[in-house]
Amino acid sequence: MPAMKIALAVPFFALVATPVLAAGMDAAAIASAEPSRKTLSNEKPTPAGVRLQVLLDRAHFSPGEIDGKFGENARKALRAYAEARQLPDTDEVTDDVWKALMADDRPLTAAYTITENDVAGPFLHKLPSRMEDMKNIPRLGYTSPREELAEKFHMSEQLLATLNPGRHFDRAGETIAVVDTSGDAAPAKADRVEIDKVRQTVKLFDTSNALIGFYPASVGSEEKPSPSGTLKVTEIDPNPTYRYNPAYHFRGVHSRKPFKIRPGPNNPVGTVWINLSADGYGIHGTPSPQNISKGQSHGCVRLTNWDAERVAASVAKGTPVVFTDGTSSTAAR
Numbered sequence: 001m002p003a004m005k006i007a008l009a010v011p012f013f014a015l016v017a018t019p020v021l022a023a024g025m026d027a028a029a030i031a032s033a034e035p036s037r038k039t040l041s042n043e044k045p046t047p048a049g050v051r052l053q054v055l056l057d058r059a060h061f062s063p064g065e066i067d068g069k070f071g072e073n074a075r076k077a078l079r080a081y082a083e084a085r086q087l088p089d090t091d092e093v094t095d096d097v098w099k100a101l102m103a104d105d106r107p108l109t110a111a112y113t114i115t116e117n118d119v120a121g122p123f124l125h126k127l128p129s130r131m132e133d134m135k136n137i138p139r140l141g142y143t144s145p146r147e148e149l150a151e152k153f154h155m156s157e158q159l160l161a162t163l164n165p166g167r168h169f170d171r172a173g174e175t176i177a178v179v180d181t182s183g184d185a186a187p188a189k190a191d192r193v194e195i196d197k198v199r200q201t202v203k204l205f206d207t208s209n210a211l212i213g214f215y216p217a218s219v220g221s222e223e224k225p226s227p228s229g230t231l232k233v234t235e236i237d238p239n240p241t242y243r244y245n246p247a248y249h250f251r252g253v254h255s256r257k258p259f260k261i262r263p264g265p266n267n268p269v270g271t272v273w274i275n276l277s278a279d280g281y282g283i284h285g286t287p288s289p290q291n292i293s294k295g296q297s298h299g300c301v302r303l304t305n306w307d308a309e310r311v312a313a314s315v316a317k318g319t320p321v322v323f324t325d326g327t328s329s330t331a332a333r
Contacts, residue, residue, distance in 0.1 A: 040070035080214035140264030198326035
């Protein structure tokens with residue numbers, strides 16, 4: 001497949017004024033929530049957690065899947081955002097960090113009317129757990145309209161359901177509440193990508209060495225560790241076909257013959273593959289956004305589908321990709 005450069009931008013959605021949401025998680029509560037130790041929780045979604053995650057996501061400092069919780073991925077994004085502004089590295093939402101985030105004063109939630117295309121499918125009855133069982137499926141699509149809508153707005157299915165009690169996600173014309181992650185502009189172009197194998201992160205830097213983007217990741221595994229040193233982007237492949245090589249000897253895959261898995265958001269490498277200059281390695285999406293940086297990958301760098309698309313939009317053929325072990329000092333500080 002020839003190398004190509006693609007521009008994957010955040011899609012436009014018809015968003016309007018937000019309707020009343022679930023009790024305790026309405027638009028006013030999210031809009032006015034002030035992040036603090038009392039209002040943020042690692043165990044349950046809170047309005048403050050939603051507000052913080054949406055603002056970080058819009059700034060291209062991704063918390064991964066927006067679930068309203070102040071988990072490790074949200075903390076990673078917060079630390080990276082502070083680093084980019086040369087502020088102290090902390091898990092606390094300081095006054096300086098919060099002031100910078102609040103410069104984006106657009107509404108955090110909006111109403112979205114489900115379209116015929118959203119519910120058209122075809123949807124998978126169930127996503128097979130074994131790779132071998134995926135090879136004869138015509139398209140690795142979503143398993144439901146709810147999964148599709150949650151991913152469209154960078155949300156967990158649970159948060160989408162919480163915001164929309166009693167709503168039917170499989171009905172065109174139904175109006176639902178969503179978080180608004182749309183940005184003002186396309187991602188800036190990256191001069192270098194830095195992947196930390198220990199911290200499980202991906203950072204983008206521009207030509208002035210400024211940190212312009214951050215994404216939590218699953219990087220390698222004991223079975224197939226990620227490479228070291230500097231590689232380069234050699235190709236960007238949207239909607240990739242996954243090709244399994246039995247020489248990889250992935251755990252749980254018993255096929256002795258190569259096979260292909262057709263494209264789709266639930267393909268093992270998601271909606272985009274960024275090929276690197278080491279055989280079999282790349283940066284890609286995932287069918288399981290909730291597991292990012294919480295599980296291992298098969299040696300590659302796994303992001304949520306939407307984050308992989310944003311990285312793809314920021315890099316080009318030849319962009320350096322540096323793998324570090326947490327001790328690199330190249331990042332802007």
